[in-house]
Amino acid sequence: MTNGKRLYPGVGVSSILMIFLVLCLTSFGVLSLFSARSDWNLTRKNRESVLNYYAADAKAQQVLRQIDAKLREPGARAHPADVLDGLSVEGTKLSAGRTKEIGFSIPVGDSQRLEVSVLPEASGQSYRITRYRLAAAGEWNGDDRHLEVWQG
Amino acid sequence: MKRHSGIHSFFLEMILVLLFLSVSCAAVLQLFSAAHATARRSAELNAAMVLAQSAAETVQSAETPADLDRLFQNGRKKQEGKASVYTADCGADGSPAGQNAAYRVETAVRTSDAAPGVMLEAKITVSSGDGSSRRELFTLNTKKYFPG
Amino acid sequence: MNGTRTQSVQTLCILLIFTLFAAASLLLVLIGANVYRGVSARMDENDSIRTSLSYVANKVRTGDETGEIAVEDEGKIRSLVLLSRYGGDVYKTYLYWYRGWLTESFLAADQPFVPGDGEKITRLAGFSVKQTGRLLTVSATPNGGKPISISVCPRSS
Numbered sequence: 001m002t003n004g005k006r007l008y009p010g011v012g013v014s015s016i017l018m019i020f021l022v023l024c025l026t027s028f029g030v031l032s033l034f035s036a037r038s039d040w041n042l043t044r045k046n047r048e049s050v051l052n053y054y055a056a057d058a059k060a061q062q063v064l065r066q067i068d069a070k071l072r073e074p075g076a077r078a079h080p081a082d083v084l085d086g087l088s089v090e091g092t093k094l095s096a097g098r099t100k101e102i103g104f105s106i107p108v109g110d111s112q113r114l115e116v117s118v119l120p121e122a123s124g125q126s127y128r129i130t131r132y133r134l135a136a137a138g139e140w141n142g143d144d145r146h147l148e149v150w151q152g
Numbered sequence: 153m154k155r156h157s158g159i160h161s162f163f164l165e166m167i168l169v170l171l172f173l174s175v176s177c178a179a180v181l182q183l184f185s186a187a188h189a190t191a192r193r194s195a196e197l198n199a200a201m202v203l204a205q206s207a208a209e210t211v212q213s214a215e216t217p218a219d220l221d222r223l224f225q226n227g228r229k230k231q232e233g234k235a236s237v238y239t240a241d242c243g244a245d246g247s248p249a250g251q252n253a254a255y256r257v258e259t260a261v262r263t264s265d266a267a268p269g270v271m272l273e274a275k276i277t278v279s280s281g282d283g284s285s286r287r288e289l290f291t292l293n294t295k296k297y298f299p300g
Numbered sequence: 301m302n303g304t305r306t307q308s309v310q311t312l313c314i315l316l317i318f319t320l321f322a323a324a325s326l327l328l329v330l331i332g333a334n335v336y337r338g339v340s341a342r343m344d345e346n347d348s349i350r351t352s353l354s355y356v357a358n359k360v361r362t363g364d365e366t367g368e369i370a371v372e373d374e375g376k377i378r379s380l381v382l383l384s385r386y387g388g389d390v391y392k393t394y395l396y397w398y399r400g401w402l403t404e405s406f407l408a409a410d411q412p413f414v415p416g417d418g419e420k421i422t423r424l425a426g427f428s429v430k431q432t433g434r435l436l437t438v439s440a441t442p443n444g445g446k447p448i449s450i451s452v453c454p455r456s457s
Binding site: 018044047069127 | 161162165166169172173176177180183184186187188190191193194197198201204205208266267268269271290292293294295296297299300
């Protein structure tokens with residue numbers, strides 16, 4: 001005496017639903033975690049970049065102090081190149097050219113540098129900062145990054 | 153009999169399914185909470201870096217060391233030994249906030265004789281939370297040289 | 301009769317349990333999707349803030365030379381203008397907010413500024429630049445968020 005019709009879900013429907021549910025939840029969970037992790041990695045890189053910049057900035061200020069001290073020596077402001085060109089202060093080499101500007105650069109991380117230039121002033125403060133910019137440490141070239149391009 | 157065994161197998165299956173589901177949910181919940189915690193940590197660090205950089209650049213904008221009192225007038229000032237500490241409580245967007253502020257920015261400034269001028273050193277610490285649950289999020293050091 | 305009733309009750313119970321299970325499953329999936337959406341939204345906000353504020357701050361730092369950073373009003377659009385020199389020619393980089401996007405426009409100094417010709421950087425609900433003395437304050441408003449500001453002080457004078 002078996003009924004042809006069955007009014008309740010058969011064996012297996014619940015399992016299928018459960019498998020689907022677990023797959024969905026796991027996908028969402030893994031996607032969330034990976035997205036959050038990659039965002040955190042980016043944030044960490046940004047933090048390194050900021051810390052590197054300010055470390056270089058602090059070093060540049062120390063070099064400026066040394067330059068200030070040198071420029072106060074007799075005759076230094078009139079001929080800064082003679083006094084400062086090629087001089088090494090705080091582990092940084094100074095350069096002074098025909099334009100009277102004294103320049104130096106400090107590495108910022110691996111791929112950038114902080115380029116600073118100061119112009120000696122005849123009166124008042126001994127120098128004025130004319131450049132204090134972040135620049136790439138070298139020219140970018142893509143030789144080491146091959147791109148597979150269809151040649152036709 | 154067959155019908156009864158059909159019903160029994162359904163219930164048995166439901167029990168097993170619910171058991172497996174609860175174990176899976178416990179595991180998946182860990183994934184979600186880890187993701188949520190990581191996303192929150194990232195957002196907090198981003199906000200802390202922005203606040204710290206703003207404070208550092210404010211220090212850099214001072215024309216003389218005496219300018220700092222004016223530049224940090226929105227915060228509280230106290231002396232800790234040779235350092236002046238300016239403290240500001242602000243929300244996540246950096247705007248000033250009172251109690252239950254999301255972040256606290258402490259700028260500890262020390263001037264030292266760096267002949268022929270003066271060297272100003274600032275340590276900026278951004279922390280979150282309040283009272284005993286305060287957590288340090290980000291610390292930044294900056295220097296500014298004032299020629300004599 | 302009793303047997304039929306008992307059978308109906310059992311069937312009803314089973315259906316009820318199954319319906320509850322299906323509803324609970326749906327709820328769980330919706331909760332999971334909601335959490336993922338929340339994490340994504342926070343990431344997007346982080347991203348737009350990081351992109352806009354850090355990008356502009358770094359642009360200022362890479363262009364920090366005497367007289368090469370200014371805040372200018374071109375019609376109704378206030379933009380941060382950075383001068384640069386390449387091969388003896390002078391170029392201007394405009395950073396401004398236009399139609400919901402942080403936009404950058406790189407032009408020769410003698411070319412007219414057309415806001416629509418710039419390159420979109422990131423989507424923002426608002427962006428502004430203000431100069432107080434030597435301090436530049438850049439504010440960015442992410443979509444659905446509050447404005448966040450960063451200050452940058454050019455060191456050159």
